[in-house]
Amino acid sequence: MSGTPNQAKPISQKNWLQENWLRVVAHLGVWGPLVWLAWHAWTNDLGVDPVVTLYNVLGRTALILLLLCLSATPLYILFGFRAGLTVRRALGLYAFMYAALHFTNFVALDYMFDLQYILADGIQTKPYILVGLGALLILVALAITSTKGWMKRLKRNWTRLHWLIYPTAMLVVLHFYWSAKAAAKWEPLLYAVVLAAILLVRVPPIRKAIVNFRQRRKRVVPKRAAVSAAERAAFITPTQPGE
Amino acid sequence: MVKRNLRSDVPMVFTMNRRQFLVQAVPVAAGALILAACSPGTQTDAPTRASAPALPNANASGAAAANSGANAGTSGASVGGLPAALAHAQPYSSVTTDELGDPLNTFDQITHYNNYYEFSTDKEGPAQLAKNFTTRPWGVQVTGMVNKPRTFSIDELYTLFKQEEYVYRLRCVEAWSMAIPWVGFHLGDLLKMVEPKPEAKYVKFISVLRKDQMPNQNFPILSWPYVEGLRVDEAMNNLTILATGMYGEPLTNQQGAPIRLVVPWKYGFKSIKAIVQIELTDQMPTSAWMDAAPNEYGFYANVNPKVDHPRWSQATERRIGQLGRRPTLMFNGYEQQVASLYEGLDLRANF
Numbered sequence: 001m002s003g004t005p006n007q008a009k010p011i012s013q014k015n016w017l018q019e020n021w022l023r024v025v026a027h028l029g030v031w032g033p034l035v036w037l038a039w040h041a042w043t044n045d046l047g048v049d050p051v052v053t054l055y056n057v058l059g060r061t062a063l064i065l066l067l068l069c070l071s072a073t074p075l076y077i078l079f080g081f082r083a084g085l086t087v088r089r090a091l092g093l094y095a096f097m098y099a100a101l102h103f104t105n106f107v108a109l110d111y112m113f114d115l116q117y118i119l120a121d122g123i124q125t126k127p128y129i130l131v132g133l134g135a136l137l138i139l140v141a142l143a144i145t146s147t148k149g150w151m152k153r154l155k156r157n158w159t160r161l162h163w164l165i166y167p168t169a170m171l172v173v174l175h176f177y178w179s180a181k182a183a184a185k186w187e188p189l190l191y192a193v194v195l196a197a198i199l200l201v202r203v204p205p206i207r208k209a210i211v212n213f214r215q216r217r218k219r220v221v222p223k224r225a226a227v228s229a230a231e232r233a234a235f236i237t238p239t240q241p242g243e
Numbered sequence: 244m245v246k247r248n249l250r251s252d253v254p255m256v257f258t259m260n261r262r263q264f265l266v267q268a269v270p271v272a273a274g275a276l277i278l279a280a281c282s283p284g285t286q287t288d289a290p291t292r293a294s295a296p297a298l299p300n301a302n303a304s305g306a307a308a309a310n311s312g313a314n315a316g317t318s319g320a321s322v323g324g325l326p327a328a329l330a331h332a333q334p335y336s337s338v339t340t341d342e343l344g345d346p347l348n349t350f351d352q353i354t355h356y357n358n359y360y361e362f363s364t365d366k367e368g369p370a371q372l373a374k375n376f377t378t379r380p381w382g383v384q385v386t387g388m389v390n391k392p393r394t395f396s397i398d399e400l401y402t403l404f405k406q407e408e409y410v411y412r413l414r415c416v417e418a419w420s421m422a423i424p425w426v427g428f429h430l431g432d433l434l435k436m437v438e439p440k441p442e443a444k445y446v447k448f449i450s451v452l453r454k455d456q457m458p459n460q461n462f463p464i465l466s467w468p469y470v471e472g473l474r475v476d477e478a479m480n481n482l483t484i485l486a487t488g489m490y491g492e493p494l495t496n497q498q499g500a501p502i503r504l505v506v507p508w509k510y511g512f513k514s515i516k517a518i519v520q521i522e523l524t525d526q527m528p529t530s531a532w533m534d535a536a537p538n539e540y541g542f543y544a545n546v547n548p549k550v551d552h553p554r555w556s557q558a559t560e561r562r563i564g565q566l567g568r569r570p571t572l573m574f575n576g577y578e579q580q581v582a583s584l585y586e587g588l589d590l591r592a593n594f
Contacts, residue, residue, distance in 0.1 A: 047367055048356035049419065049563055112567030121556045121568070128554065178554055181417070182536055183364040183464050 022083040023090075030094040033061040034101075054105045062098035063172050065091050067194055070169055074201035077210055089146055092165065096143045099136050099172075128178035135171040138164050169195055324398065328406040328426045328491065335491030336424035341410050343576060345562065348421040350490045352563050357497045358415065359516060360464055361450070361457035373496035376456050378517075381501050387523035388443035391436070397501045401487065403436070404428035408491075409484050411507035413514070414546045414575045420560045425505055426488030431479040434523075439475060443523035446478040447471075448504055451517045465531045471515035472528030472542065473506065474584075482507055482580055485518070508574040508581045510544045541594040545585070546575035550594050 017024070037057055040046045047053040069091035072084035106129075111118045142162055144150070151158050173195055177188035200206060334350035341347065359369040362376075381397040395403070406426050414420045434446070450469035454460045460467045477483065486505045487494060494500035499516025506513050512532055532540035539553050548558045548571040559568040574581050 048352050049366075049561075051561065051566070109566050110561065110568070114568060117559050117568050121558045126555045181364075182539075183360060 020086075022087055026087040026090060030065060030091070033057050033098070051105065051109050054109065055102065058098050058102035058105060059176070062095050062102055063176060063191060065095035065098060066165075066169055066172060067191065067198065069095055070165065070195070070198050074198050077201055077207055078214075080214070093143055093146060096139045099139055103132075103136055128175050131171050131178065132175035135168050135175060138168045138171075142168075166199060324401070325493065326401050326406040328408060329401070329488040329493050331491030333491075336410070337408055338410060338424070341412060341422040343412075345412075345422050347410065347424055348563055353421060353423055353489060354495045354497060356421075356563060358417075358511065359497055359499065361459050361467070361469065361517075362497070363459065364464065369497035370495075372458065376453075376496040376500070376517075378496065378501040381519075383502060383518055383521060385433070385437045385521045385523075387447070388440040388525065389523050390438035390440060393437055395433075397487075400428075400433075400485070400502060404432050404485075406487060409486075409505070411482075411505060412575050413505075413507065413511050414560060414571065416510040416512055416540070416544070416552060416557075418555065418557065418560045418571075419563055420571075420575075421563050424490055425484065425486040426491065427484040427486035427505065429481060430483045430485050430504070431481065433485065433521075434475075434478060437523075439523045442525050443475055444525045445523070445527055446473045446475060447520075447522040447524055447528035448473075448515045448518050449520040449522070450515055451519045466534050467531075468519075469515055469531045470528060470534075471504065471513055471530045473513075475523070476584055477506070477581075480581060480584065482577055508546055508577040510546060512540070513544050543585075543590070543593045545590065545594075546571060547573060547590055547594075549573075550591050 037046070037054065040053075041050070069088055072088040072091070075081040075084045107113060107118065142165060145154060145158065145161060154161060173188055173192045176191065177185065180188050201210065336347060339346060355370045356366045357369040358366055359373065362369040362372040379397070382394045383397070383400065384392075384394045386392050406428060409425045409427060410422065411425060412420055412422050430446075448471045451457075452460060452468040473483070484505050486499075486503050487501065489495070489498060494503065499514075499518075502518050503516040504514045504518065513530075527542055530540070530542065532544075533542060546557075551557050557571055560571045561568055572578070
């Protein structure tokens with residue numbers, strides 16, 4: 001879309017909000033679930049078992065933010081949507097925040113820091129907890145190294161390390177799937193399908209095919225636009241108002 | 244049957260603790276990880292309950308009559324015919340704790356946390372979705388290998404069998420638990436009345452099938468109607484009751500009104516709701532959950548901290564309304580009463 005001389009002018013005219021609207025939406029929107037939880041806790045409406053409500057809201061939000069974070073690049077590949085790239089890191093960090101709160105709920109409210117129970121009951125025999133814990137540990141490493149300083153320090157290894165976000169997302173979906181009971185499996189399966197679609201777009205041959213397809217279309221688009229603009233210009237005067 | 248707004252008539256003392264508990268949870272929900280807020284002592288509602296005004300005793304006929312009058316006054320309907328143990332105007336129980344000293348769960352907790360898949364797979368859904376479920380007329384057909392097959396109306400069940408309070412722990416297979424003051428009668432008394440034949444080895448229970456009132460019966464979530472089963476000796480055990488009420492009142496619809504099974508040493512899903520048929524048989528019944536996931540749910544489903552569910556541990560549980568975990572007790576703490584039923588049985592193989 002960029003590159004045509006016609007569009008250089010509108011870009012320069014964009015104000016701060018037009019440039020950063022997605023950042024504003026993202027940085028405000030991510031607090032929604034936490035505000036919701038705080039409000040319902042305040043009004044005594046977190047449900048009969050607040051611990052379960054906290055698990056569900058915090059965990060689900062972490063997963064959704066992670067998927068949004070991972071969809072930034074596919075959205076750019078598919079539609080040339082650049083704004084998503086500007087919030088990618090922030091979404092990843094917010095996903096980590098919710099995952100950490102979800103884990104805190106497990107350790108503090110559910111198990112009351114009882115290490116014996118956490119080890120014997122939680123860790124040893126519940127495979128979905130191990131999977132969730134593994135995902136969280138990776139997210140910790142990624143969150144710590146998410147700064148520009150670490151990017152420079154790790155150089156090429158930074159990309160290698162942060163590639164781990166993909167298997168981490170798979171672990172998170174598996175964690176959800178294993179913990180869900182039979183009648184509620186549809187939801188983690190839905191997220192699994194979304195994740196699969198997100199990852200598929202990034203597979204090099206598919207990515208190339210999509211980019212080629214878009215570039216071929218792009219070459220046609222300006223001509224079409226020009227024709228239609230010319231047509232519009234030609235017909236704009238005779239058109240009856242109110243038509 | 245008297246229909247009342249379930250939430251509004253719960254006295255403040257029953258809900259106050261949950262509010263206090265939630266206030267404790269606010270800092271965490273707000274993202275401030277003030278761990279100091281979660282004091283190591285678990286939150287219990289014992290102090291609150293202790294200050295609750297003493298309610299009239301159901302066993303005194305005068306008090307029961309007074310309750311009938313109070314009910315008629317507030318709702319404009321008569322509760323004539325309700326046995327004393329079910330005729331309380333306010334949630335009533337004779338004790339504030341179970342025999343192990345743990346406080347009972349509140350009326351509000353028990354009636355708003357229900358696994359009742361016919362209505363919803365969300366535990367807080369049935370309280371709303373079961374509102375229009377009709378429980379009159381209601382018959383329980385007792386068939387199969389019995390000398391005197393018979394259909395009992397719910398009113399006959401109320402009068403033929405003495406309705407009494409039974410305070411039991413309920414341990415869900417999902418690793419949460421409650422302490423509940425049921426009202427009901429021994430299943431064994433009903434079975435004795437129909438005289439099981441010697442060849443009868445199992446009791447099969449069938450829930451009502453009513454697709455127009457139970458929305459999820461239109462979807463293949465489980466095989467409908469819900470089916471459960473017990474061995475005859477399990478059914479005859481003194482702990483096994485058919486519950487008709489809770490907290491001194493008839494069961495709410497979301498609890499499985501008008502009549503449900505309660506088998507306190509087995510996981511909650513064995514305690515089938517809204518029973519319409521009881522069949523004595525020599526074949527081990529296939530329960531709804533055995534049918535849905537045979538590797539996860541067995542026929543016995545005895546509470547056992549040493550035998551884990553394939554995907555999670557059964558070693559601990561969380562009492563609803565409390566923070567932290569407690570160890571799960573063998574046979575849910577009823578080992579003395581029921582362990583003899585399973586002598587020589589491999590509980591790991593027969594999960």
